[in-house]
Every structure is written in structure tokens, then in C-alpha cells.
Amino acid sequence: MNLVIITEADSIGKGCYRLADKRAKHIRTVLRCQVGDKIEVGVLNGPQGIAQIEKIDDNEIVIECLTLKLKPIVPPVVDLICALPRPQTLKKVLTISATMGVHRLDFVRSNRVEKSFFHSPVLQKENYTPFLIEGLSQGKHTRLPEVYIHDRFKPFFQDTLPKLNRGEMDLSCRLLPDPDVSVNLKDIHNSTNNRLLIAIGPEGGWVPFEIELMESLGFRRFSLGRWVLRVETAVAGVLSQIELVRMMK
Amino acid sequence: MNLVIITEADSIGKGCYRLADKRAKHIRTVLRCQVGDKIEVGVLNGPQGIAQIEKIDDNEIVIECLTLKLKPIVPPVVDLICALPRPQTLKKVLTISATMGVHRLDFVRSNRVEKSFFHSPVLQKENYTPFLIEGLSQGKHTRLPEVYIHDRFKPFFQDTLPKLNRGEMDLSCRLLPDPDVSVNLKDIHNSTNNRLLIAIGPEGGWVPFEIELMESLGFRRFSLGRWVLRVETAVAGVLSQIELVRMMK
Structure with missing residues (x-):
């Protein structure tokens, strides 16, 4: 998971997203993140950039997107x-x-x-x-x-x-x-x-x-x-x- | 299985080989071969060519190698x-x-x-x-x-x-x-x-x-x-x- 993909369904407003599935598990156990750490995220069919861990426990993780930017499509498609x-x-x-x-x-x-x-x-x-x-x-x-x-x-x-x-x-x-x-x-x-x-x-x-x-x-x-x-x-x-x-x- | 790989352990002499594992199953059920049909075979670390089905039943298949030829190594290795x-x-x-x-x-x-x-x-x-x-x-x-x-x-x-x-x-x-x-x-x-x-x-x-x-x-x-x-x-x-x-x- 080199980029954590997030969707509107994960949004809890103000640029924050709540994750409670295998993405949360990956962030906890593979990336071993703590509050304040930064991860790479991308919005499905949208921009990508950096998010910061705001909350982390055994049930869920809340991240706040700091920078999000659309990547240009490089041909050939x-x-x-x-x-x-x-x-x-x-x-x-x-x-x-x-x-x-x-x-x-x-x-x-x-x-x-x-x-x-x-x-x-x-x-x-x-x-x-x-x-x-x-x-x-x-x-x-x-x-x-x-x-x-x-x-x-x-x-x-x-x-x-x-x-x-x-x-x-x-x-x-x-x-x-x-x-x-x-x-x-x-x-x-x-x-x-x-x-x-x-x-x-x-x-x-x-x-x-x-x-x-x-x-x-x-x-x-x-x-x-x-x-x-x-x-x-x-x-x-x-x-x-x-x-x-x-x-x- | 585009080429059936055979080894000396399968040999029963006179250019014949006996197969009784998943290769036999593949020849029976995927290639749907019958006695007299020809298949592509290769000897592990050796020549490859054509073999003919000599015997086929639920337990084993016997093939006879007709033509076997070493393939040249094409560089780069x-x-x-x-x-x-x-x-x-x-x-x-x-x-x-x-x-x-x-x-x-x-x-x-x-x-x-x-x-x-x-x-x-x-x-x-x-x-x-x-x-x-x-x-x-x-x-x-x-x-x-x-x-x-x-x-x-x-x-x-x-x-x-x-x-x-x-x-x-x-x-x-x-x-x-x-x-x-x-x-x-x-x-x-x-x-x-x-x-x-x-x-x-x-x-x-x-x-x-x-x-x-x-x-x-x-x-x-x-x-x-x-x-x-x-x-x-x-x-x-x-x-x-x-x-x-x-x-x-």
C-alpha cells in the first residue's frame, strides 16, 4: 500500500477522513504510524498528496489531508x-x-x-x-x-x-x-x-x-x-x- | 501446460515415458488426448519435441518420444x-x-x-x-x-x-x-x-x-x-x- 486510497464515503468533513478497515490495519501494523505522522493519500479518481494522522486506536484512524493535488495524465493512455x-x-x-x-x-x-x-x-x-x-x-x-x-x-x-x-x-x-x-x-x-x-x-x-x-x-x-x-x-x-x-x- | 516436461524418473526405456501425476490429468482432461495423438514434450534440462500417446487410462499415460532436439540458447542470457x-x-x-x-x-x-x-x-x-x-x-x-x-x-x-x-x-x-x-x-x-x-x-x-x-x-x-x-x-x-x-x- 504505497498510497492509501480514500473516498467520499470515508469523509467526516473539514478535510478529515475516518478509516476502519484494512487500510487502518496497514497504517497501524505495517507503516507503524502514530499521531502526527504523515502518510501519502489519494482520493479515488481525484487528487493525491499528504495527510496527517489525527487519531489512532484499535478501531479506527482519523487523518487530515494537508496537501492534495491532481496529477496530470502522462500519455500514452x-x-x-x-x-x-x-x-x-x-x-x-x-x-x-x-x-x-x-x-x-x-x-x-x-x-x-x-x-x-x-x-x-x-x-x-x-x-x-x-x-x-x-x-x-x-x-x-x-x-x-x-x-x-x-x-x-x-x-x-x-x-x-x-x-x-x-x-x-x-x-x-x-x-x-x-x-x-x-x-x-x-x-x-x-x-x-x-x-x-x-x-x-x-x-x-x-x-x-x-x-x-x-x-x-x-x-x-x-x-x-x-x-x-x-x-x-x-x-x-x-x-x-x-x-x-x-x-x- | 504448453510443453509437458518429462524427466529420467519417468522413463520406462525405449524412448517411452510413464506419467501418472497432474501431467497425466492435464493430458486427459485439458488436452483431451487419445491413443495416437501427439503432444509437445521436453526433457528437463534437455531436448524437446513431439511424443505420441501409446496408452491412456485413468491411472497412467504412456508416451513415446518421436522427435527430440536440443534448442539453441538465444542471447542475452x-x-x-x-x-x-x-x-x-x-x-x-x-x-x-x-x-x-x-x-x-x-x-x-x-x-x-x-x-x-x-x-x-x-x-x-x-x-x-x-x-x-x-x-x-x-x-x-x-x-x-x-x-x-x-x-x-x-x-x-x-x-x-x-x-x-x-x-x-x-x-x-x-x-x-x-x-x-x-x-x-x-x-x-x-x-x-x-x-x-x-x-x-x-x-x-x-x-x-x-x-x-x-x-x-x-x-x-x-x-x-x-x-x-x-x-x-x-x-x-x-x-x-x-x-x-x-x-x-
């Missing part, structure tokens, strides 16, 4: 499309994506996705949001990714995707990791500031029909490297490669 | 030093490292590593090896990483490290991810084929004394990107960035 993974993997993908600043996550049906995955309780907003917030705490920022679930493949790509308003996004920024090609991310991603859309396949990969449909919509294939990666490792890998390309400009 | 993480994280680091071709893993003590982590049962070879093999199965290769545990920081860096025979490794290939610098991996890693040594810190980071000591031994700091990453995400991230730099040559 990245969105992910991800074949819906099994629930345990989904949790990791949510946390890693939130940590690494993904703006929007679209989980889609694919040929190699088991139908049962769509019945997981994790797909309920109140169940998946804690994994996103854990990711924000880790990555030290406050912007909660938007999450959407699509239980059909073709309608998502053919009907939903074209209608999304992604601002400056253009077709050259739709990317598709694929172990069978030799071009790399730097070869095909050279318009630094544009919004990027990356499609991550299921365990076993997209089937040819799915790749063909995505390519017809402007997705370009690239290689993440020599190894066949698990879904959550591929997500961390592609977002890290995007960071390297961004820093190389 | 990467070694990791990692501050010993908590056991759950350690398992992930082992699997990801094996998947992504790390040759040697040295887990070390650091100021921010809890002493109790050194008493974890996962540190026993028979307990950690399955996580490495899971990684090889995922990444589709057979070379088991070497794993070493060091319960003191300074003696490892000052005494053990200089004595390791790392062949072509030179000081310019010792790297240290650090969120506080602005140089990136491409800036400092330009000798493609050399063996790379990367030091991954604990949750909370190395302390200044540790960074100074590593820098005095030739480790150079670089940024993985904007975000503060969990240990296992940082491992996936740095290995993915190394892959991108390798492909850019």
Missing part, C-alpha cells in the same frame, strides 16, 4: 481488451492493469474462453473494485480503470468498438501481441501520444477467425518476445514495453 | 538477483523467471526483507522446483534455472558475486531498476549478447546503503517506467523490456 480469463487470473489482471495506469478494460468472450467464467462473482462491480483499488495503492495513482464485460466476441468488435469515443485514437494504435510474428512493439508503435488499444488473448491464444476479424479492424500483430506468457504476465509485459518505448522518445 | 520476497510472491517470481528463460536466481537478504521469509518451506529445493517446472511448461523450454539463497546481503555482493564464473559477463551489464532515475533500459543496455545481471529490490525498495554498495560494484540504475510495481510484476516487466531491446537490434 492505454486501453486493454482481454479475453475473459479464469477468475483467479482476472483478479491479477485487474490489479496489474490498475497499477500500470490502464484507462479502460474490456473483457470479451473468445472461442477459448470457458462459458463458466462469465458466471464468476468477481464480475460484479462491488467484487472486482477492491482489486482495482489495490492496484492503484500499489502504483501510486488514483484513476480507477473503467471495466466492461462483453459475453459475445463479434458484436463487441463489430458494433460496440466502432462506437466508442476514444478521442484521438486511430487505427494505427490497435495492437495485438502474437508469438508467431517477428515485428516488435517499437516497429509498429511510433505515434507516442496517441491512445493505444491492446488486445490480450486467452490461454491458448485467439483462434484464426478472431485474429482475422481484429486485423480487418486495424489491429496489428507484434511479438512480446521469445516466451509463451501467462495472461497476467503478458499484461505486465506489454505495459512495461509500452513504458520503455515512451521513455525512448 | 539473464540472471536475477532478487531480495527474498514473501513466500507467496516467491512462488510467482520462480514461475515467471523460469517461463522467461532466467538462467540463475540469487535470492538475497536486504534491509527490508523480513527474517521470517528465510524460514519458509518453499526455500527447500523439493518444494520450489515444481514452481520452476510449471514455468518451463508455460514458456515452452526445458532449462531449469539454478536457484541460490543467501541470508546475508554484504557477503553475497562482496565475496560470492565476484567469484561467480559468469563467462562473458562484464560490469556494464549489471543493472538495477530504480523509480528515481530517468534513464531507461535502452540507454544503458547496448551490448546485446552479453550476460545480463538484474537486481530486483524488496517491497519498499533497497535502502540507500544497499544501492551504494551495488553501484560501487558496477550496477547501473534505470527506470522501468512510471509505476511502482510489485516484485513479480517488476520481474515480468524487466524481462519483457529486455526482450524488446533484444528484438530491436
Whole structure:
């Protein structure tokens, strides 16, 4: 918990917030704070800065925010499309994506996705949001990714995707990791500031029909490297490669 | 399980191997194989290729290897030093490292590593090896990483490290991810084929004394990107960035 995420629900007025859940436990037992100590906090989808511990006991902690400032969004903005993974993997993908600043996550049906995955309780907003917030705490920022679930493949790509308003996004920024090609991310991603859309396949990969449909919509294939990666490792890998390309400009 | 890893202990002679554990279950229930079907196999620390199912029942599977070939090692060879993480994280680091071709893993003590982590049962070879093999199965290769545990920081860096025979490794290939610098991996890693040594810190980071000591031994700091990453995400991230730099040559 590198940043304690707070929300309006925690507010008790005058810039003070009351925490009584695992955040309080973390502040007490890991950070080992006392009254007067300062911690880093961020308001969910809002500014972040420093807060001071005003009260601390076994039941609750009260903090007062001293400085809070909105952090600017540094491009490129990245969105992910991800074949819906099994629930345990989904949790990791949510946390890693939130940590690494993904703006929007679209989980889609694919040929190699088991139908049962769509019945997981994790797909309920109140169940998946804690994994996103854990990711924000880790990555030290406050912007909660938007999450959407699509239980059909073709309608998502053919009907939903074209209608999304992604601002400056253009077709050259739709990317598709694929172990069978030799071009790399730097070869095909050279318009630094544009919004990027990356499609991550299921365990076993997209089937040819799915790749063909995505390519017809402007997705370009690239290689993440020599190894066949698990879904959550591929997500961390592609977002890290995007960071390297961004820093190389 | 993209590659079924077999060992001499499974051999029943004449190129045949008998499987009766979770590999057999995977071949039966996930791959849904029948007699005559072919699967991808690899001999631990040896060649890999195709095997044919000779016998399959509820208790065991017998396969016969048809083609087995040693895969060449593609440089760069990467070694990791990692501050010993908590056991759950350690398992992930082992699997990801094996998947992504790390040759040697040295887990070390650091100021921010809890002493109790050194008493974890996962540190026993028979307990950690399955996580490495899971990684090889995922990444589709057979070379088991070497794993070493060091319960003191300074003696490892000052005494053990200089004595390791790392062949072509030179000081310019010792790297240290650090969120506080602005140089990136491409800036400092330009000798493609050399063996790379990367030091991954604990949750909370190395302390200044540790960074100074590593820098005095030739480790150079670089940024993985904007975000503060969990240990296992940082491992996936740095290995993915190394892959991108390798492909850019």
C-alpha cells in the first residue's frame, strides 16, 4: 500500500477522513504510524498528496489531508481488451492493469474462453473494485480503470468498438501481441501520444477467425518476445514495453 | 501446460515415458488426448519435441518420444538477483523467471526483507522446483534455472558475486531498476549478447546503503517506467523490456 486510497464515503468533513478497515490495519501494523505522522493519500479518481494522522486506536484512524493535488495524465493512455480469463487470473489482471495506469478494460468472450467464467462473482462491480483499488495503492495513482464485460466476441468488435469515443485514437494504435510474428512493439508503435488499444488473448491464444476479424479492424500483430506468457504476465509485459518505448522518445 | 516436461524418473526405456501425476490429468482432461495423438514434450534440462500417446487410462499415460532436439540458447542470457520476497510472491517470481528463460536466481537478504521469509518451506529445493517446472511448461523450454539463497546481503555482493564464473559477463551489464532515475533500459543496455545481471529490490525498495554498495560494484540504475510495481510484476516487466531491446537490434 504505497498510497492509501480514500473516498467520499470515508469523509467526516473539514478535510478529515475516518478509516476502519484494512487500510487502518496497514497504517497501524505495517507503516507503524502514530499521531502526527504523515502518510501519502489519494482520493479515488481525484487528487493525491499528504495527510496527517489525527487519531489512532484499535478501531479506527482519523487523518487530515494537508496537501492534495491532481496529477496530470502522462500519455500514452492505454486501453486493454482481454479475453475473459479464469477468475483467479482476472483478479491479477485487474490489479496489474490498475497499477500500470490502464484507462479502460474490456473483457470479451473468445472461442477459448470457458462459458463458466462469465458466471464468476468477481464480475460484479462491488467484487472486482477492491482489486482495482489495490492496484492503484500499489502504483501510486488514483484513476480507477473503467471495466466492461462483453459475453459475445463479434458484436463487441463489430458494433460496440466502432462506437466508442476514444478521442484521438486511430487505427494505427490497435495492437495485438502474437508469438508467431517477428515485428516488435517499437516497429509498429511510433505515434507516442496517441491512445493505444491492446488486445490480450486467452490461454491458448485467439483462434484464426478472431485474429482475422481484429486485423480487418486495424489491429496489428507484434511479438512480446521469445516466451509463451501467462495472461497476467503478458499484461505486465506489454505495459512495461509500452513504458520503455515512451521513455525512448 | 504448453510443453509437458518429462524427466529420467519417468522413463520406462525405449524412448517411452510413464506419467501418472497432474501431467497425466492435464493430458486427459485439458488436452483431451487419445491413443495416437501427439503432444509437445521436453526433457528437463534437455531436448524437446513431439511424443505420441501409446496408452491412456485413468491411472497412467504412456508416451513415446518421436522427435527430440536440443534448442539453441538465444542471447542475452539473464540472471536475477532478487531480495527474498514473501513466500507467496516467491512462488510467482520462480514461475515467471523460469517461463522467461532466467538462467540463475540469487535470492538475497536486504534491509527490508523480513527474517521470517528465510524460514519458509518453499526455500527447500523439493518444494520450489515444481514452481520452476510449471514455468518451463508455460514458456515452452526445458532449462531449469539454478536457484541460490543467501541470508546475508554484504557477503553475497562482496565475496560470492565476484567469484561467480559468469563467462562473458562484464560490469556494464549489471543493472538495477530504480523509480528515481530517468534513464531507461535502452540507454544503458547496448551490448546485446552479453550476460545480463538484474537486481530486483524488496517491497519498499533497497535502502540507500544497499544501492551504494551495488553501484560501487558496477550496477547501473534505470527506470522501468512510471509505476511502482510489485516484485513479480517488476520481474515480468524487466524481462519483457529486455526482450524488446533484444528484438530491436
